Every structure is written in structure tokens, then in C-alpha cells.
Amino acid sequence: MTEFPIWRKPQHHMDAENPTNHVHWVELFFDLVHVVTIFLLGNFLSHHLDWHGFLIFTGLFIAFFYAWADSSIYNSLYISTDIPHRLIMAAQIVTVMFFAASLNAVTGKGWVYFALAFAANRGLTGLLYWRARGGENDRCGLAYEQGRNFFILAIVFALSAFLPKPLAYWLFGAGLIAIQLQYMLPKIGTLRLERFVPRLGHISERFALIMLILLGEGFFKMVVTLSDKGIYKLGAGALLNMAIGGQSLFAMAWVYFDGVGNAKPKSRMLGTLLGYWFGHIVLMWSTVMVGVALAGEIYVGILAPYPYDYGIIGTVGLSVFLASIWLLQQLVEGRDTTRRHSHGGVRLFGIAVTVVLLLVLPHVPAIVGNTLFGTALFSQIAWPLSIALRERRAKR
Numbered sequence: 241m242t243e244f245p246i247w248r249k250p251q252h253h254m255d256a257e258n259p260t261n262h263v264h265w266v267e268l269f270f271d272l273v274h275v276v277t278i279f280l281l282g283n284f285l286s287h288h289l290d291w292h293g294f295l296i297f298t299g300l301f302i303a304f305f306y307a308w309a310d311s312s313i314y315n316s317l318y319i320s321t322d323i324p325h326r327l328i329m330a331a332q333i334v335t336v337m338f339f340a341a342s343l344n345a346v347t348g349k350g351w352v353y354f355a356l357a358f359a360a361n362r363g364l365t366g367l368l369y370w371r372a373r374g375g376e377n378d379r380c381g382l383a384y385e386q387g388r389n390f391f392i393l394a395i396v397f398a399l400s401a402f403l404p405k406p407l408a409y410w411l412f413g414a415g416l417i418a419i420q421l422q423y424m425l426p427k428i429g430t431l432r433l434e435r436f437v438p439r440l441g442h443i444s445e446r447f448a449l450i451m452l453i454l455l456g457e458g459f460f461k462m463v464v465t466l467s468d469k470g471i472y473k474l475g476a477g478a479l480l481n482m483a484i485g486g487q488s489l490f491a492m493a494w495v496y497f498d499g500v501g502n503a504k505p506k507s508r509m510l511g512t513l514l515g516y517w518f519g520h521i522v523l524m525w526s527t528v529m530v531g532v533a534l535a536g537e538i539y540v541g542i543l544a545p546y547p548y549d550y551g552i553i554g555t556v557g558l559s560v561f562l563a564s565i566w567l568l569q570q571l572v573e574g575r576d577t578t579r580r581h582s583h584g585g586v587r588l589f590g591i592a593v594t595v596v597l598l599l600v601l602p603h604v605p606a607i608v609g610n611t612l613f614g615t616a617l618f619s620q621i622a623w624p625l626s627i628a629l630r631e632r633r634a635k636r
Contacts, residue, residue, distance in 0.1 A: 250320040250372035252382075253439055259319055261441030263449065266329050267315055270308075271449050273333045277304055277340040278457045282532045284343055286461075289549035296347065299413060301525050306419050307336060307361050310390070312446045314368050316438035317382070324371060328364055335361040355401035355412060359394045366390030382435045389422045389430070424514075431510070440504040444572075447520050448501040451493075454524055458489045458531025465538045474538070477606075481537035484610050488534060488617055492527065492561065495620045499565050499582055503572035516571050523564035529557030542607040551601040551609065558616060559594040562587050565620075581624035589623070590616040 253259040263271075281304060285297040311332060314320075338357035342350035370387035393415055400412040423431050430436050462485050466474070500523075505516045533554025536547045566587040569575055593616035601609050 246321065246323050246326075248319070248322050250318045250322070250325065250368075250383075252317060252372070252435060253319055254435065254437065256319045259439065261439050261445060263442065263445050264315070264321060266321075266326055267312070267446070268449070270311060270329055270333060270336075271446070271453060273336050274304070274308055274450070275453055275457065275460075277336060277343070278454060278528060279460060280340050280343040282457060282461050282528055282535075284346070285529070285532050285553070286535060286550075289553070294553070298525065299416070300343065300346065301528065302416055302521070303339075303358060303412075305521055305524065306416065307339070307358065308450065310362075310365050310419070311368070312443065313438055314365065314386075316442040316446070317436070318368075318372050320368070320372070325368070328367055328371075332361055332364045335364065351405070351408065352401045355397055355408070358412075359397035359401065362390050362397055363394035366394060382430060382433045385430050385433070393418060393422075437508070440508075444502055444504045448497070451496055451501065451524065451527065454527045454531065455489050455493050455496075457528070458534055459486060461531055461535045462486065462538065465535045469538060477542035478538055478540065480542060481540065481606060481610065484614065485534035485537040488614070489531065491617050491621060492530065495562075495565060495582075495617075496523075498624075499569040499575065499578050500572055503575055505571055506573035512571050515567065519564050519568045519571065522560060523568065526557040526560035526564060529553045530561060533557060537606075537610075540606045542610075543605045545602055545604065546606045546609040548602050552598065554613070555594045555598040555601065558613065559591045562590045562594075562616075562620065577628075578624070581627045582620065586620060586623045590620050593619070 281297065281300055284300065285293065288294070288296065311329075335357045339354045339361070342354040342357065344350065346354050366387045366389070368387075369383045369390065371383075373381075373383035373387060396415040396418070397412060400408045400415065402408075403411060421429065423429050426432070462482055466482055471479075505512050530553075533550045536550030536554070539547055539550075566584060569578055569582065593612055597609060597612040597616065600612075
């Protein structure tokens, strides 16, 4: 008789019968809770459009990514659906709520709350692994090592909450680096263990879902900005700009899902897996930047210059987005047509146009800037489609 899911103890997917790659509803709920974190991260960047603010935003984004990704890795390694697992995930959701709520004041009195919430999140991730240790096939100690590592990291992040600044920031940053190193370090990192074999289909589906959330946040930010300013107060130019922004986010989703989305890494070679992992970190970081930049569409008509601070993060974000797509499509399986149609020349053309846009942005009206931005982005769809149409006609 099949055991009911709420009583089933954590089990490594290699020991389970017919493990599925599909995401469990608890994981979906966990992903959706990060919507508010992404929105507030974007707000932080839009209110701190200088080098100092940009660097803090990048550090916060990395922290956000690990809060999401480490849980995703656990769930790709272990089939875990019982009541204690659900309660731990519910507690993790609360930690996300607290460090999201502290983002606006993270450089001041909100720091203690942010660091402690993040520390609790690390500790709960350790608890997930700790529950999975001791299985008859877990003699390699994967669950034990991961649980121990995350408990130690939780202590490090908790200490950073009470140290004087900037020492607190340095310790927190060292902790973020240690999160990655505990996977990767030769001879002691958990990547060396034979059962560190995540379900690649599960991981790719999680990445695709979080990308949809990131892109959706761009729509959310534009609509909230327009609503706050008053749609009835703006001219036709600003409304046209907003429509362009919405279409741009849709195009980014198109480019991602045609090129990379839901595709598994083509091998388990370490270089391929690390490229897939780091490529997605950079891709998501750049996606948030573009979403923030597109909110600047609301502040101008079609003849005034685009706000340069928004323009910088938008053009840099788009060029990094295209470069990341270019890298990732080389690392995933089953996208031969995409690699043939959306080849390096297509990606390089888009990147080159964004560089030109960055140079001319302060000197041209927004309509020209939007035209160049649209050329860089929509060429990534139009060019491959034209190649596909030529191939189709040639076969007739």
C-alpha cells in the first residue's frame, strides 16, 4: 500500500520509485512569496541609483537568490512531503517575509531584522537536511554535511546582526561566499559526494518559474508606478512608453523560454552545471535591473530624454541578459534549432545596439532611446523568425 504523502519521511530521489520532476505545491507557494522580496529589491534599487546603492542591491540580490535556491536544491535532491517538512517550509516563508520587510531600512535600523531573518532561513534549510540524514543509502553523509554547514552559516549570519558596521557587512558578505564554497571547495565541498545528484528537470522547472516571477515583477512595478502617479495625469507619450515597456518584458520571456527555459543542462559535467548555475544567477540579476529601468518609462514623454540613471541599469541589464542567454543556450539540451537560429551573431547584434544606446542616451529623446532598446531586444525574435521562414520556404 502506498504511504500517504503527509506521513512519508524525506527520501533521496535516487531511492524513490518513479520520482517526478514536477514542482510540489509547497515549493510553488514558496516561490510566490518571493514576489514581494523582488518588488522591494527593485524599489531599493530605484531609490538608490548610484554605485553605492547598486553594490548593496547586488549583495541583497545574491542573498535573496540563495534563500530561494538552497531550498530548491534540497527539494531536487529529496522527495519530502510530510507534515514536518511542510511546517519547516511554512517557517521559511515567514523568514522571507521578515527580511523582505526590512529591505527598505537595511542600511540602517532594519539591518538587525534582515540579518536575523536570513540566519533563521539558513538554519531552517539546515533542519531540512538534518531530517533526511541517516537513511540506509545515505552513508556518504550528504544530508549530515549539508545540515551541519547550514547550521554553521546560520550562526555566522546571526553574529553579523550584532557586530558594528561595516564589520557586520563584511561578515555577512563572507557568509554569502561561504554558501557557494560549501558546495564547490575541492575535497570538502558537497559536490564531491556521489549522491549530490539533483534532479535536473526539477531544477530547470524551478528556474523557469522564478524567471516568470521576476519578469512579472517588471509589469507590477510599471503598473504600480503609473497608478501612483495617476494615469489621468500623464500624456499620450508616457502611456505609449508604458506599452513599450510591457511588450519588452513579454519579449524577454519569449527569448528566455525559446532559448533556455525548462531545458535541462546537457550533461552532468561540473563545468556545465556550474555554468548553468552561475549563468542563471547573472540572468536573474539582469532581469530585475531591466524591470526597474522600464519603470522609468512612466516619468517621461516621447520627446524628453530618458532618465539617465534608469537608462544605465536598463541598457547594462539588457546586454547582460542577452549575454547570459547566449551562454546558457550552449549548455542546455534539446535546443538545436534555437542555437542555429538564435546564434552568437544575433546575440552580439543586440549587445552592440545596447552599447550604442548607452553612449547616446543622454542626447536623444526617449522615442529614439526606446527605438534602439526595442531594436536590441526585438531583433532577438525577428531575426530567428526570418531565418526559420527562409528555411520553411526552401523546403517547399
